Amino acid sequence: MRKILTLLMICYVSSYAIAQDQTVKGLKSDSERSIAKDPADTTQKVWKKGGQYGLNIGQGSLSNWAAGGDDFSLSVNSVLNLFAFYKKGKHSWDNTLDFNLAYVNTTTLGSRKNDDRIDILSKYGYALGPKWNASMLFNFRSQLFDGYTYTETTRTFASTLLSPAYVLFSPGFDYKPNENLSIFISPITVRWTIVMDDTLANRGEYGVEPGKHSRNEIGAFASVNYFKDFNKILTYKGRLDLFSNYKGKAKNVDLYFTNALNVKLNKILSLTYSLDMIYDDDVRLFGPTKTGARMQLKSMLGAGLLVKF
Template identity: 30%
Template structure:
């Protein structure tokens, strides 16, 4: 009887071990991150700068500045299909002694790029792109806070196009050409659209200054878009990103090229602390620059817009 019990226990143990071995054999190992089709990445950074004066003989004004930068990306890559989605939010402000807070940066941008590789040996993709860009807060020509010069979707820019994209290593370098791109300039504010801001047709007025026909809210264009993007690690702890867009409209002033060029250098101190040097240059033939003289706004015509940013702060990537 004891011998029978022994064989029964031994049989159960052997069956259990065999089942465990079989389960190990049929269990699939998880794919490494490099082979997963979906990739999600978030980057959140805050730059701060502060100046304080106490009995400073040369004079000066106490000030503090902050800039928040959030970048999220969701990408899908499998076989010959590539789909990259990106969202950017930047918001910054400056507070000087004796003054109210002033906006220094304000960008909201959404983009989606879909590409299909011609074949596994080609570096060319059939591509379609969508991009929308605007701001969150009202903009003013400081110190004048009585009159807004911009606000949410005034302006707002939307690009939708079809074309081809070249990228041998598309995550580092890509060159996109679209011979058919729609550009929509939205001015969804009555006062700004009636004034003809950002290139839309302004309102028609009678001799008494009353509005006969409202200003245009949307300016539509069809043209050619050329975009180049380059991202690389220049040296240890130094990353570079440069993106330039060139656009010209077929129907309105063909040959006048709108330029949008962003350049950024990231200097990594450690995993969480970094310094950044950025430059943003814009030229749009439909946007006029104004200068205030003797209380009057003087139109200076289209001018190059340039913004430079230098800061140090904390960044978290997850």
């Protein structure tokens, strides 16, 4: 009898252990199983946000240098680009903010600003088809700090916050053949040139009448925006704005063209080249008599920190 009870006890313990082992294996299998998305859940992300910040610094020094030069030089260039894109159904809203600021300091010339720009672009669109939108575009451009023009012996106050500033409202049509390219066209656009500083306004700078603080124009407008990550190393961003004033010389088209090329060296370092071109027929500060309009060019090349977020 005792042998029979012992045998039954062994069988019970064995069966319990086997059951426990199967339970553990089942729990492990359940924990490793991937969770499948519910096919009925079609929620899409409507906002896409991000940006990048770049900082380039250069420094040089000379001591007892026979060939000549400045004893000390320092250049600092910073660029901030932010974006927020919204898309839901037939509605889209594209927003970008670009802020550039750069200074150069040398022993003989002192500190001088060589870049200062704040540029806000906002564009609402309603889809008319797969590639066409009816859109409304808003653009604001200005700067933050005082700017000067220089001769060998003097400097002249030339610009500051909201002097000038450019504000543009433009209803039109936006063609987007792909996610990298946007071509906006408008037959009727209103643009204001603002000069809030009294000194500059009294001089009649930037096309405003002497003593007045603003000037409005009506004309045709086109804006081409292109952004492309060619690979993990090379990135290009460009924008071309064209404006023809119906109330002035329509054939003298104002141009605003920005280009930025980034070559990534490693996770945080990059090589950056930028080229800006501006032609404004109302800005007549150039030539022998300082009364002519000219193509304005600015290029910068630097290596430094680049952080994307």
